[in-house]
Amino acid sequence: MGEATITVNGQARTLHDATTVAGLLATIGLDLRKVAVERNEEIVPKSAYALTMLADGDALEIVHFIGGG
């Protein structure tokens, strides 16, 4: 795989190597137990993080719970 450009929470990000969702979360430094991930408007189950390869043009949303009413 060459370079791939993906969008994470609205920000462009360049991947230089083949990367899984699990790899990306580890690079960012997030606690996997506290977040949820959507890839191209589809949920990525936690069980699939290590199996899901990111591809050029992917749009990810990584969310967590915050205070709300």
Place this chain on the structure above:
Amino acid sequence: MDSVPVADTWSVAGRTFASRLVVGTGKYKSLEETAAAIAASGAEMVTVAVRRVNLSDPGAPMLQDFVDPKVYTYLPNTAGCHTAKDAVRTLRLAREAGGWNLVKLEVLGPPPHLYPDMQATLEAAEALIRDGFEVMVYCADDPVAAKRLEDLGCVAIMPLGAPIGSGLGIQNAAMLSLLIEQTKVPLLVDAGVGTASDAAIAMELGCTAVLLNSAIAHAGDPVTMARAMKLAVEAGRLAFLAKRMPRRMGADPSSPLAGLIR
């Protein structure tokens, strides 16, 4: 002597709660204050929002570090969603993050009233229920729309008492009474409570529970107000169960007239 049921609990979606106060976790000065106020409120269920993680500060403390989801039932909301599609996407993420399917649906109109958009709410409720969610739904005090939501399968009906965050108190006692009368699932007043007496009034009307956030978070002393709300909800519930005396136009002396000295 004690005629009030010992365990006056309520249930929604198979979960049983002793506290009839549900509180939001927004608008606090800090996560420490959030945790202290929620503990003082005695609430067992708390509403939470779903938002993007701050990628530039991934190690920042998270709500879950202060308000333990093992202790409190998280009720993820759809605040900020204006379409059924956004609401479904948001709550699918919440379900993945939290692993449960009990959610609060709210689809709002524009400021300054943020009044529930009932057409969009009905569409979103239908989509969420089809997707396996158990939906507690914020709604207008509209008996026709509320009945439709109940018939769709919503597990709790949650009309406003006044606009969100307004603190104007219960402005619609007559409409709430109609809704309480017709609704077979739990009915919570959600939005409008400003101070303890408002929460007591909602409970005296016969609501199942009260949901509030700003009234505690924006009080001068949130932790003390949280305790006031706990007591007010309990007092209002007891007054409802005790059945208030009839109102009468004239006075009725409390002391006997017989036996007065001459």
